[in-house]
Amino acid sequence: MHIWTWQEWQGLPYLTCSILSPWRHGFFSRHFGPGSPADLVEVLQPGAPAYRTRQVHGNEVLKTTQVAPLSSGAETPLAEADGLLSHKPLESVWVASADCVPVLIGDGVTGRVAAVHAGWRGTAAKILPEAIAQFKQQGSQIPDLRVAMGPAISGKVYQVSKDVAVQLAATLLLTDTATSLAEIWDPLYHLPNPPLLPDPEPDRARADVRRFNALQLERLGLGPDQVAVSSHCTYSQPELFFSYRRDRLKSVQWSGIVNSSPG
Incomplete structure (x- = not known):
């Protein structure tokens, strides 16, 4: 059974999942806004380079070698994509969400990680299968992958x-x-x-967009012990999460994960 746990940093709450315990990671609540990944990485791995993209609801997954790291307090030109795959240890990759599904993935052998933004459009375009294909291109094996899907709008209200x-x-x-x-x-x-x-x-x-993604992963051979799905609903928990469908505001929460050392 996968356990989701609330952590605190300076009194502010963020979620972690036991399935990703080998990696420093977090699904951050609305209380961390308006911080950016360049700031939030200090919670997970101080000094680590942080990477993000300009999300466009597509299915492109880039590598960190294709984008520039963020600088705190500085504008960084952003590549358009909805997923990022790390290249080196201690790199952190990030996605923003406010009803769409934030997905963090780790390879237990290589330590490599990815962060994916899976809204309904990206899910319809099979962005998670694309991310898994990118892992495989880098030498990952399906049994070594671990996937956590964070807070998103739940099926019963979407x-x-x-x-x-x-x-x-x-x-x-x-x-x-x-x-x-x-x-x-x-x-x-x-x-x-x-x-x-x-x-x-x-x-x-x-x-239920998270369930669609879980079933897509199942078809790729990932078993239930490899995939964890949060029960938290962004729409129904305004005290913890922004929701675009509820508020019609372009506010987001961030989710990030740090590449660990292999082995």
Whole structure:
């Protein structure tokens, strides 16, 4: 069982997950805003270089060799991408979220880590499978990977259009013989812990984006002992998290992880 634990830094709360215990990491609450990764890295690994991107709801995953480290108090030109994969020990990689899923990944053999921003668009574009492919290109083996999905909007409150539901459902197409849109999404309602939930409005559904990502990882061969999913909902816990859907404000919380030494 994966354990999520609230930690404190100077009286401010952030989450860690037991599945990522080999790595310094954190899913930071709204109380750390408006700090940037260049500041927040001091909580995890003082002096470590911090990397982020300009997130665009796509599926591109860059390496830290392709972006510049952040400087505290200085503007750094940002590359567009929604995932970052570390290259060297003690590098930290970061993502921002405010309902979308922040995902931190570590390789227990190489120590390499990644931070991924998986909103519904990125999930529909299979950004997590892309991140796993990048790990494999760097020599990682599937059994060595550990994945934690942090606070995000929960499925029971995340209403989406049927068009969005279909795009997400298409990533888990359960049959090759579907001849209608309904045949694409209907089977997902009947899965254990379903990623799609019914909505009172006929042209809407409720989508559990974290569950979609977990099922995508399952199809890649990652077992339940390798994937941890937070139960925290950004929409339903305003005292802890920003939520764009709730507040309509462009405020975010950060999640970050530090590359450990291999071995």
